[in-house]
Amino acid sequence: MRLQFMLSEIVHGLRRNVAMVVSVVLVSMVSLFFLGSGLLAHRQVDTAKGYWYDKVQVSIFLCTAQSTDAPSCADGAVSAGQRDQIRSDLASLEPLVDRIYYESSDQAYTRFQDQFRNSPYLGSVDRAAMPESFRVKLSDPTRFGEIVSAFDGAPGVEAVSDQRKVLDTFFNLLNVLSIGSVALAVVMLVCSILLITTTIRQVAFSRRRQVGIMRLVGASATVIHLPFVVETVIATMIGAVLAIGLLWAMVHYGVSGLLENGSGGGGLISLVGEADVWAIAPWLLVGAFVLAVVTSFVTLRRYLRV
């Protein structure tokens, strides 16, 4: 079949079945929006975890020139002697202390920049304000308290913290959201498949005379099926593009907007940004394409024999 003829048939077909096309566009948009939300929630967990979350249990932040609030930092920034003392004290706690990582102020700043790349606070953070730290991996994470009591208030130590305590509640919430939106996405995908199947059968019925003539004159299965497949692909791809637009709007005006209105708190946790939407967008498009092709192919094999 000549390309031009096929295109004109497809345009004609889309125009004649506007209501059906719109319903396929909308249902695929909603299902892909939920799927995308689930993926974004998953990425949010990864983003918030940052570099150290899965590696260590305890972080010992050392004093900077600006950390005057803590009594143990009264002498200003941590000195080389204090740092060495802390390091050797940590080493003496083996085997509870499994591994010790040292992060300099510069390294901390680089990781911060990476993790909080979507945050409006990034520009206002001074390199010198980033504390150097010891990150400690424990052989038994439940004995976290022993490390806290040993180092909290020691000279040159600003704070000892367990990031997990702060983040776990947030992660639990996100996991529920993520599972919820993926479950909704699955339900909506089933809806999309059923709707696409019904739509193709309906359209095939409305074109039964034309299809009958095509069969009769000896058109190949490809020529008969292709317009249906292409029309379905176009409709679901439009749905996918709209879903990506909605996700972008949600992140742009919802998540990022929340931060800019600065109700505080937000700055503590790095959030997903528009870049994350663009990262999942190709997968949503590929998903929509596969959904359309497989569903229409199977439907046509079953209901439109040549």
Add this chain to the structure above:
Amino acid sequence: MIRLDAVTMRYDEQGAPALDDVTLQVERGEFGFVVGASGSGKSTLMRLVIHEKVATSGSVLVAGQDLRALPERKVPALRRGIGVVFQDFRLLENKTVHQNVAFVLQVLGKRRHHIKQMVPETLDLVGLDGKGDRMPHELSGGEQQRVAIARAVVKKPAILLADEPTGNLDPETSAEIVRLLERINKTGTTVLVATHDHSIVDRLQRRVIELENGKLVRDEAVGGYGARTSRVTTTGGVD
């Protein structure tokens, strides 16, 4: 060109067969009528030839191909060699006469200059020159059937099947349509017309194949609708 060998066709297992042990042969370039009352098996015969249905038993050969052994992907190629015309014309109502005929060549992937040449030529052949821009509903029944015939023959099939082509037409128009089918036959196309229209069969005095309740009851080289001048033999020839 078309050969049926002891063909039996049942649509369901309990019911009477639509075709019952039919054996016949139609040579290349022949013109034949298939006659009989409604339900005698004429349409079933046509359906078997275009491989719309597969015979329950016996073999159907079309253009040398045994349709029992024909793989599914070769069915379109078989149908490209056969043109079909129906009682109810089956034109695409939203396309013009020209577009209806061109549609066939377009779905078969023919080049544009070929279509530009073939469509007017074919419309000329069926006597519709100058009416290419009309819509089907603007045409009379006879003219619509001419469009259907043009659509069937524009791809130059070796076989033309017409299932009750004059069923919806008045006697005079019917005669014109049959003359057109004869003209197409003269170009070398094998033409098989299923009909229960006495007048056209009697007038033409061509080969007549008569079916009755699915059985072949008469097959004569020259005959009218009703006259049973000879009985069929098992080989499908004439006594």
